[in-house]
Amino acid sequence: DGGITQSPKYLFRKEGQNVTLSCEQNLNHDAMYWYRQDPGQGLRLIYYSQIVNDFQKGDIAEGYSVSREKKESFPLTVTSAQKNPTAFYLCASSGGASYNEQFFGPGTRLTVL
Amino acid sequence: GQQLNQSPQSMFIQEGEDVSMNCTSSSIFNTWLWYKQDPGEGPVLLIALYKAGELTSNGRLTAQFGITRKDSFLNISASIPSDVGIYFCAGRPDSWGKFQFGAGTQVVVTP
Secondary structure, X not given: OOOEEEEOOEEEEXXXXXXXXXXXXXXXXXXXXXXXXXXXXXXXXXXXXXEOOEEEEOOOOOOEEEOOOEOOEOOEEEOOOOOOOOEEEEEEEEEOOEEEEEEEOOOXXXXXX | OOOOEEEOOEEEEEOOOOEEEEEEOOOOOOEEEEXXXXXXXXXXXXXXXXXXXXXXXXXXXXXXXXXXXXXXXXXXXXXXXXXXXXXXXXXXXXXXXXXXXXOOEEEEEEO
């Protein structure tokens, strides 16, 4: 089955700790994206990558970092510099024959205590 | 970044009624997408539109790509309880780079 997986589904961390969220896709898509969603709000772009070993900041990149060493993987690190990290994080990808369509993973809910 | 203007923000309807929502952009798009998101889940792509004036259906859902290329509409006919959720529009002006999103329309269906 082709798709996007995010793990874990729920994540708890203490304030001041860095945490890495996983995103893997087997759709052979070139582009991958990370979004943040807060209650009652739309999606805000954190980082995106259009090709391996390259990525660009989105609208709210401060306090986050990413890497794109493999086409299938685009992990997001939420650093201690992120002032309000508790949120629902969504990974997405686009590419191939459906390059104008974006597909989402199931999301990771991060709670910082 | 620019967000799309999506309305209405929420809708409370009775089972069997039709639902309409729309999105507008200040710039021209070459792609419009409509998603549904259930609580605690990722958005699921419902319909993709690529040409001005295009009308596409997916079951009881129908979406249109506006003639001006700055807007799109989604209709749900004969709503049922499982239509409950948040519907998002998305689009982008070219074939690469960032997608832009609406803030979502929350649909509540009462029996």
